[in-house]
Amino acid sequence: MADFKIAPSILSADFANLGAEVQAVEKAGADYCHFDVMDNHYVPNLTIGPMVAEALNPVTNMPLDVHLMIEPVDDIVPEFAKAGADIITFHPEASRHPHRTLQLIKSQGCRAGISLNPGTPVEMLDYLMDEVDLILVMSVNPGFGGQAFIESAMDKIRAIRERIDNSGRAIELEVDGGIKADNVARVAEAGADVFVSGSGVFKADDYAARMKEFREALAGVKR
Numbered sequence: 001m002a003d004f005k006i007a008p009s010i011l012s013a014d015f016a017n018l019g020a021e022v023q024a025v026e027k028a029g030a031d032y033c034h035f036d037v038m039d040n041h042y043v044p045n046l047t048i049g050p051m052v053a054e055a056l057n058p059v060t061n062m063p064l065d066v067h068l069m070i071e072p073v074d075d076i077v078p079e080f081a082k083a084g085a086d087i088i089t090f091h092p093e094a095s096r097h098p099h100r101t102l103q104l105i106k107s108q109g110c111r112a113g114i115s116l117n118p119g120t121p122v123e124m125l126d127y128l129m130d131e132v133d134l135i136l137v138m139s140v141n142p143g144f145g146g147q148a149f150i151e152s153a154m155d156k157i158r159a160i161r162e163r164i165d166n167s168g169r170a171i172e173l174e175v176d177g178g179i180k181a182d183n184v185a186r187v188a189e190a191g192a193d194v195f196v197s198g199s200g201v202f203k204a205d206d207y208a209a210r211m212k213e214f215r216e217a218l219a220g221v222k223r
């Protein structure tokens, strides 16, 4: 069976108790801490930066999975690496030279991810497969939690799975937006490995019970 990972997005956590929220989802069985960075420029919302990553890093053993929804990208990459990011993902539209940005992220000791918006074609990956470690498919338009899953992401996930399998490289396929316990199985069947869920985890009354629902749904997936 594929090694499925669940990455709660702290965008939907209680920001007044962020450290405790991260520890609670880790205790409940989460794999990655998904850290959404928004700049009110590339996306119409404003969130958190390297200082918050630095504060959270010592309170969790989960890898910090930093999703940059900012433009430009390169200047802030070393700051997030220093702050303890394990994975840094960016949007190709926000970098003049996406291949160079992937190399920059890796030179800072992090895994390098690229994220495709619902309107971004998969073909843009074809010349980046040699450097990318993680591909993040956005199944909502970036900027906000709690949006509905965009169905066209399913074909995109299948197309990217095929590219990853043909590449012979260990690239993770992550999906973000509208992921809940009741749709995670079909997203996994389409080829995803890592499931970002914000409201699907943090809006639950009992995180452990919700994580169990995700795990049970994934246990039935044939891959």
Ligand SMILES: O=C(CO)[C@H](O)[C@H](O)COP(=O)(O)O
Residues within 6 Å of the ligand: 009, 011, 012, 034, 036, 067, 140, 141, 142, 143, 144, 145, 146, 147, 176, 177, 178, 179, 196, 197, 198, 199, 200
């Ligand atoms: O990157 C994001 C938004 O840009 C969030 O990670 C994503 O939307 C998760 O929220 P939800 O699971 O509630 O849809």
